[in-house]
Amino acid sequence: xxxxxxxxxxxxxxxxxxxxxxxxxxxxxxxxxxxxxxxxxxxxxxxxxxxxxxxxxxxxxxxxxxxxxxxxxxxxxxxxxxxxxxxxxxxxxxxxxxxxxxxxxxxxxxxxxxxxxxxxxxxxxxxxxxxxxxxxxxxxxxxxxxxxxxxxxxxxxxxxxxxxxxxxxxxxxxxxxxxxxxxxxxxxxxxxxxxxxxxxxxxxxxxxxxxx
Amino acid sequence: xxxxxxxxxxxxxxxxxxxxxxxxxxxxxxxxxxxxxxxxxxxxxxxxxxxxxxxxxxxxxxxxxxxxxxxxxxxxxxxxxxxxxxxxxxxxxxxxxxxxxxxxxxxxxxxxxxxxxxxxxxxxxxxxxxxxxxxxxxxxxxxxxxxxxxxxxxxxxxxxxxxxxxxxxxxxxxxxxxxxxxxxxxxxxxxxxxxxxx
Numbered sequence: 001x002x003x004x005x006x007x008x009x010x011x012x013x014x015x016x017x018x019x020x021x022x023x024x025x026x027x028x029x030x031x032x033x034x035x036x037x038x039x040x041x042x043x044x045x046x047x048x049x050x051x052x053x054x055x056x057x058x059x060x061x062x063x064x065x066x067x068x069x070x071x072x073x074x075x076x077x078x079x080x081x082x083x084x085x086x087x088x089x090x091x092x093x094x095x096x097x098x099x100x101x102x103x104x105x106x107x108x109x110x111x112x113x114x115x116x117x118x119x120x121x122x123x124x125x126x127x128x129x130x131x132x133x134x135x136x137x138x139x140x141x142x143x144x145x146x147x148x149x150x151x152x153x154x155x156x157x158x159x160x161x162x163x164x165x166x167x168x169x170x171x172x173x174x175x176x177x178x179x180x181x182x183x184x185x186x187x188x189x190x191x192x193x194x195x196x197x198x199x200x201x202x203x204x205x206x207x208x209x210x211x212x
Numbered sequence: 213x214x215x216x217x218x219x220x221x222x223x224x225x226x227x228x229x230x231x232x233x234x235x236x237x238x239x240x241x242x243x244x245x246x247x248x249x250x251x252x253x254x255x256x257x258x259x260x261x262x263x264x265x266x267x268x269x270x271x272x273x274x275x276x277x278x279x280x281x282x283x284x285x286x287x288x289x290x291x292x293x294x295x296x297x298x299x300x301x302x303x304x305x306x307x308x309x310x311x312x313x314x315x316x317x318x319x320x321x322x323x324x325x326x327x328x329x330x331x332x333x334x335x336x337x338x339x340x341x342x343x344x345x346x347x348x349x350x351x352x353x354x355x356x357x358x359x360x361x362x363x364x365x366x367x368x369x370x371x372x373x374x375x376x377x378x379x380x381x382x383x384x385x386x387x388x389x390x391x392x393x394x395x396x397x398x399x400x401x402x403x404x405x406x407x408x409x410x
Contacts, residue, residue: 009215033275037398040276041356042387065348066282066329071234072321073278078321081329092326093345095370100318103275104282104310111266111283112296122406127272129405131363132376133397136383139360143388145353152349153342159350166354171361178237181351188347196339 013124016053022087022094029079029098034106038134040075040099042141055083061148069181075099153195154188162188213259217292217305222312225257225288229316231279234324240278240317241267253282262287278317286314360384375410 019025028047035043040062050052066078076099083095149159154175165184169175217225228250232243244267251258266287270280289309293302331375332341364380367373383397404410 012326016398024409027331035274035395036276038271043273043394044389050391052408061349061353065345065352066332067325068323068352069237069348070328071236072318073236073239073276075276075323075408076318076322080326081333083325084330085333088332089326096322096363099275099276100279103273104279104314106272107273107275107279108284108286108310111269111286121408125270125405125408125410126402127405128376129379129403129410130272130398131401132367132379132405132410133383135363136357137360137387137394137397138363139380139384140387142353142356142360145356149350149353153346154350161350163350165352166351167361169375170355171358171365177355181237185348185351188349188351189344190347193339193343196343200339205269209328211244 004042015055015059018054019082019086019091020036022083022091025083025087025091025094026098028085029095030102033075033099033103037130039138042134044075044078045141045144057145057148058151061145064145069185080104136169153199154192155195213262213291214294215257215288215291217257220236220258221255222308224255225285225309226312226316229313232321233320236317236321240281244280247281247284251288257291258337259283259286262291281317282310282311283312285309288313379404379410 009084019028032043032047033040045060049057049060063078064074067074067081070077076096079095079099080092083091083093086093087094108156146163149163150156152159154162162184166180169180170177228247232240232246236243248263252260252263263284266278267284270283271277273279286306286309289304289306290296290302291304292309295302296306297396335341360380364377367376379401383401386392386397387394
């Protein structure tokens with residue numbers, strides 16, 4: 001899974017598969033959203049990268065970076081980006097409504113039923129258990145994506161330092177997300193800009209797509 | 213609780229969520245404190261219990277967490293219509309609340325994100341665009357792991373919570389290394405919890 005690519009340019013540009021239609025987008029994202037207890041991201045990574053193969057792991061990380069930085073719900077942003085890429089505005093709207101329409105109905109139905117069982121130990125216990133599983137899902141998604149950093153232009157050691165700084169700032173020091181994004185993220189982007197420039201100069205004229 | 217919502221109030225509700233929409237980097241949940249200030253403290257459209265249960269319920273339910281905003285709109289509408297038992301008028305107002313609240317929180321961020329990401333996709337070979345994605349990749353991966361850590365650390369009494377930590381650790385290993393369907397894991401967690409083993 002994490003072996004180095006022999007042809008990085010090709011691997012970057014072409015996902016093995018793609019959504020067939022706007023209906024496919026709507027239904028796929030509805031199914032994804034309805035499986036997402038305690039966050040949809042783990043399901044999105046599993047389904048879109050591992051199963052449907054609409055995107056490679058590297059594409060997923062890149063798109064996720066953008067989806068996370070933009071305002072709005074991350075997974076909804078990601079769904080719009082994917083929909084928009086294949087079918088333009090209509091595709092983005094199909095993906096967006098897939099993410100929101102049926103799940104909204106479900107959550108409203110749950111709200112209507114909730115009053116009766118909310119305080120029972122069984123319901124409380126089940127929520128506790130699902131919460132612990134959800135924490136594991138998101139952690140595992142992060143661990144799996146580390147493999148995508150092997151092909152990052154900044155090099156693996158720099159990536160690990162940036163990731164470690166981010167983890168410490170957010171998880172241990174509880175710094176505000178915006179500061180971390182601007183500080184550590186800004187540093188990363190600046191360094192990547194320098195490295196990509198140097199790489200382009202090295203490769204000058206070969207036109208390999210420069211992803212190594 | 214019972215409230216009266218005028219047209220201007222509905223517009224105010226829309227505007228409030230719309231104004232928070234672009235601030236929700238990292239998810240709409242980061243703007244929840246300001247929603248509480250407006251909906252509960254200032255306007256008295258929701259009580260504390262409704263506000264809290266809207267967030268808790270949306271996080272337990274399937275789907276994006278932003279649906280807690282739909283539940284807030286739903287509860288505002290129900291309060292305006294006299295409660296769930298008051299019949300179709302109240303349900304209609306509750307649905308109006310869902311549309312107003314979700315429209316407000318989604319519309320600005322959606323338009324901005326769509327426009328920006330289309331631009332970025334068209335210009336994906338630009339050095340600045342590639343530098344952004346390359347530079348941010350390790351940060352966003354670390355954020356996922358940090359999220360898992362924070363969710364776990366919220367349970368901070370070892371004597372009582374060690375079983376939760378163990379479940380999280382096992383789930384992490386299983387998802388990382390196998391292709392077991394995620395719903396089985398969610399179901400197993402719910403079952404273990406319901407049986408009182410956590």
